[in-house]
Amino acid sequence: MDRDGKDGGITRRDLLAMGGAAAGAAVVGNALTPAALLADDKALPQVPQRVLGKTGKKIPILLLGGAVGFDQRFDPKIAEALRFGVNYIDAADCYNGGTCEPAVASFHKRAKARKKLWITSKSDAHDPEGFRKTVETSLRKLETDYIDLYYLHALEDGSVLNDKLKKVVDKLKAEKKILHFGFSCHDGNVPELLQLAAKTPWVESVMFRYNFRKYDDKALNAAIDAAHKAGVGLIAMKTQGSEASFKDAWKKFQKNGKWTKHQAVLKAVWADKRITAAVSHMDNFEKLRENIAAALDKRSLSRVEREALERYAAETRSLACDGCDHLCGGAVGAPVRIADTMRLLMYHDVYGEPDKARELFQRLPAEARALAGVDFAGANAACPHGVDIARHMKRALTVLA
Numbered sequence: 001m002d003r004d005g006k007d008g009g010i011t012r013r014d015l016l017a018m019g020g021a022a023a024g025a026a027v028v029g030n031a032l033t034p035a036a037l038l039a040d041d042k043a044l045p046q047v048p049q050r051v052l053g054k055t056g057k058k059i060p061i062l063l064l065g066g067a068v069g070f071d072q073r074f075d076p077k078i079a080e081a082l083r084f085g086v087n088y089i090d091a092a093d094c095y096n097g098g099t100c101e102p103a104v105a106s107f108h109k110r111a112k113a114r115k116k117l118w119i120t121s122k123s124d125a126h127d128p129e130g131f132r133k134t135v136e137t138s139l140r141k142l143e144t145d146y147i148d149l150y151y152l153h154a155l156e157d158g159s160v161l162n163d164k165l166k167k168v169v170d171k172l173k174a175e176k177k178i179l180h181f182g183f184s185c186h187d188g189n190v191p192e193l194l195q196l197a198a199k200t201p202w203v204e205s206v207m208f209r210y211n212f213r214k215y216d217d218k219a220l221n222a223a224i225d226a227a228h229k230a231g232v233g234l235i236a237m238k239t240q241g242s243e244a245s246f247k248d249a250w251k252k253f254q255k256n257g258k259w260t261k262h263q264a265v266l267k268a269v270w271a272d273k274r275i276t277a278a279v280s281h282m283d284n285f286e287k288l289r290e291n292i293a294a295a296l297d298k299r300s301l302s303r304v305e306r307e308a309l310e311r312y313a314a315e316t317r318s319l320a321c322d323g324c325d326h327l328c329g330g331a332v333g334a335p336v337r338i339a340d341t342m343r344l345l346m347y348h349d350v351y352g353e354p355d356k357a358r359e360l361f362q363r364l365p366a367e368a369r370a371l372a373g374v375d376f377a378g379a380n381a382a383c384p385h386g387v388d389i390a391r392h393m394k395r396a397l398t399v400l401a
């Protein structure tokens with residue numbers, strides 16, 4: 001079989017024929033052992049790799065996101081991903097109610113696969129002592145001696161990247177408990193944080209929101225340039241770009257296209273060679289195969305497809321929240337969290353995860369959930385995307401509270 005197809009294209013059906021059937025069987029009957037699932041198959045194509053900045057290490061361009069959790073005993077999706085070279089698992093101490101790390105541990109123990117995996121995890125504690133303790137907790141929960149890359153999770157305040165934290169990071173690295181260090185940033189001033197990373201030699205990688213909607217963001221692109229030039233490995237998350245209303249708009253886009261919408265937006269991220277990889281929550285086999293097929297497919301987005309994506313981004317700008325809370329948050333006289341709430345609405349509306357969205361909303365501080373009676377007019381005016389914040393917050397009260 002010509003696995004790359006005549007023009008380098010590859011489909012989910014091709015993928016299934018290559019080896020996906022094994023994982024499918026495991027899901028249905030759990031008939032295959034971990035060893036059988038992980039049996040080396042030299043004939044399988046491997047997802048391309050890029051170097052993660054100054055770490056000097058190669059990682060696949062597609063990473064397995066752990067925010068939605070994994071099967072607690074042995075997740076065959078990890079095995080399936082691994083067979084195609086997707087060996088990087090993006091975990092965090094807090095993911096999926098704290099169950100993500102133990103699930104990763106269970107997988108690598110049963111499969112004897114620790115050395116085949118690149119494990120990243122994250123700490124929500126940003127003070128030096130809290131960070132050190134969380135690393136120790138992660139090592140225990142992951143049942144491993146080392147973590148390949150450890151992030152400060154959801155950094156907003158760059159001042160925590162101080163000498164005291166550096167000392168702790170240096171010590172953890174000297175003890176080989178963590179091999180590399182960086183931070184992730186969801187909301188807040190992402191361009192400012194990337195510029196800071198560029199000037200902070202001990203920050204080796206940053207994980208941040210990046211997708212096809214960001215092509216025309218001058219401040220962000222200048223910051224990506226600076227971080228990339230400084231050797232910071234850059235990992236894109238939220239690559240779907242708040243796909244509100246995407247479903248309808250996509251139909252006309254897709255008429256002549258060769259990609260699914262998920263594949264096209266991943267291709268848009270990979271087209272940017274400054275970005276090392278994209279992380280994706282692949283919580284079922286269909287998504288996993290769709291994304292692996294896109295990563296293996298040698299074709300790039302055509303000019304016409306890219307222009308169509310850019311047009312679509314412009315047309316739907318007011319439907320996509322960028323997480324730049326520093327712009328609208330200061331314009332509302334209450335301690336609400338607009339970007340967080342918008343993200344949870346995205347989980348509810350677009351990702352099809354209403355329970356998770358409601359649970360995460362309940363975890364926000366009470367004052368952040370007190371949306372009733374707040375005047376959002378100033379925030380609406382401050383949003384450069386023209387997002388109707390007042391309308392969304394009213395809806396959040398109905399669907400999330």
Ligand code: SF4
Nearest residue numbers: 321322323324328383
């Ligand atoms: S509502 Fe607008 S200003 Fe606020 S975080 Fe979203 S995109 Fe940024």
